[in-house]
Amino acid sequence: MFILQNITNALSSFPIYTLYVIVVWGSLFLGYLLLKRFIHNSEKKRIARVKEGSPGEAVKTDLTQITEESTLKSGKKGIAQRFSVIRVSAISFLVIVAIILTLLPHWNSLPTQFISIIATVATVMIGIAAKPVIENVFAGIVMTLSRQFRTGDTVMIDDEYGTIEDISSTHTTIKIWDWRRYVIPNSLMLTKECVNYTLTDSNIWAYVEFWTIPEADFDVVERLAKQAVQECSLLWEVEEPQFWIMDIEKEAVKCWVAGWASSPQDAWVLKHQIRKNVLQLLGAEGIVSHRNVLTITPNSIFKKKH
Numbered sequence: 001m002f003i004l005q006n007i008t009n010a011l012s013s014f015p016i017y018t019l020y021v022i023v024v025w026g027s028l029f030l031g032y033l034l035l036k037r038f039i040h041n042s043e044k045k046r047i048a049r050v051k052e053g054s055p056g057e058a059v060k061t062d063l064t065q066i067t068e069e070s071t072l073k074s075g076k077k078g079i080a081q082r083f084s085v086i087r088v089s090a091i092s093f094l095v096i097v098a099i100i101l102t103l104l105p106h107w108n109s110l111p112t113q114f115i116s117i118i119a120t121v122a123t124v125m126i127g128i129a130a131k132p133v134i135e136n137v138f139a140g141i142v143m144t145l146s147r148q149f150r151t152g153d154t155v156m157i158d159d160e161y162g163t164i165e166d167i168s169s170t171h172t173t174i175k176i177w178d179w180r181r182y183v184i185p186n187s188l189m190l191t192k193e194c195v196n197y198t199l200t201d202s203n204i205w206a207y208v209e210f211w212t213i214p215e216a217d218f219d220v221v222e223r224l225a226k227q228a229v230q231e232c233s234l235l236w237e238v239e240e241p242q243f244w245i246m247d248i249e250k251e252a253v254k255c256w257v258a259g260w261a262s263s264p265q266d267a268w269v270l271k272h273q274i275r276k277n278v279l280q281l282l283g284a285e286g287i288v289s290h291r292n293v294l295t296i297t298p299n300s301i302f303k304k305k306h
Contacts, residue, residue, distance in 0.1 A: 024101045028094050035090055132185070136170040139186035143167065149189070149196065154264040156195040157184070177268070197264045203236070204267035207258035208274040209246070211289045212282070214253055218245065221287060225257035228277035234270040236260040252289065 143149055144167070153164045155174065162176040172189045174182040184192070197204060212221055222243040229241035238260050247254040257274065261267035282289075 020105065021102055025098055028098045028101075032091065032094050035094075039090070132187075133170060136186040139190040140167065140169050143172075143186060143190055148199075149194075153199065154197040154202070156197070157189075157192055158182075202263045204261045204264050205258055206261045206267040206270045206274070207256050208271055208278065210255055210257070210275070210278050210282075211252040212255060212287055213251075213289075214248070216253070216287050218253075220285060221255065221282070224281040224285060224287075225255065225278060228281050229257055229259040229274055231277050232259070232270055232273040234261060234266045234273065236262040236266070 149155070149164055149167065149172065151164055151167055155162065155164060157174065160174065160176050160182050162174045162182065164172060165175040165181070166173040167186075169186075171186055172184050174184070176182055210225075212218075225243050226241045229235060235241075236259070241257060241259040244256045245253060246256050257278065259270065259274070261270045
């Protein structure tokens with residue numbers, strides 16, 4: 001009881017404004033510690049996501065492992081830099097808030113016109129600076145709620161084919177098939193026309209276009225084309241391959257052959273296998289792609305073969 005009475009007497013004799021300042025700065029310091037912990041946890045989760053990331057639709061080569069290690073290293077560095085900027089910005093914001101709250105009791109002594117001018121200028125500057133950020137943040141929220149895109153989806157956008165690697169609060173990162181990164185602000189991503197290959201499922205109808213001469217036996221062409229698909233290791237055998245004659249021109253006939261793949265990545269390789277098999281099988285039967293083939297030799301510029 002005696003201790004409580006001494007604390008009460010000390011607080012009653014303590015200047016109210018000084019106590020107010022201590023409470024303000026103490027509360028903001030506590031807020032900074034909580035924010036710092038949140039940022040640290042978010043940074044660890046983001047690094048873990050980078051470690052667990054897969055090549056997606058990027059082409060796999062002998063340098064894939066080296067590229068993935070380099071990507072992981074640069075990804076960690078980029079994340080560290082990003083969160084370093086966030087920390088500095090958070091500290092600056094909290095200090096500004098603390099100064100404003102500290103001066104708040106004395107604002108009544110400041111001229112009203114001066115306060116109005118400061119408030120107007122600050123509002124305009126913040127509005128102009130924050131407009132792109134606010135647009136992208138709201139667009140990111142709409143994209144998340146509408147589930148148009150998800151991390152890991154395979155998409156074709158602006159003639160670029162790749163996998164959505166990350167959807168942040170302001171932008172979307174797409175890993176292109178040749179390992180480039182295509183970064184699009186969320187506000188633009190929301191308005192762009194896009195083909196999403198994995199929105200509902202990942203199955204792909206993979207077709208290959210090729211040409212033959214009009215005199216070819218198309219029963220043989222169809223049989224060989226379907227055989228070319230059936231011999232592919234990545235064919236998803238849910239149904240028989242399909243063959244179509246798509247167009248008839250003066251010197252050649254356009255044909256399509258297609259089969260199912262279980263994922264966009266498998267479809268990419270499946271098309272390569274189909275093309276290779278079609279060339280080999282048709283070539284073995286003496287079926288050429290066009291009536292006229294132009295070749296260049298040391299003795300003649302153009303030589304026409306029939």
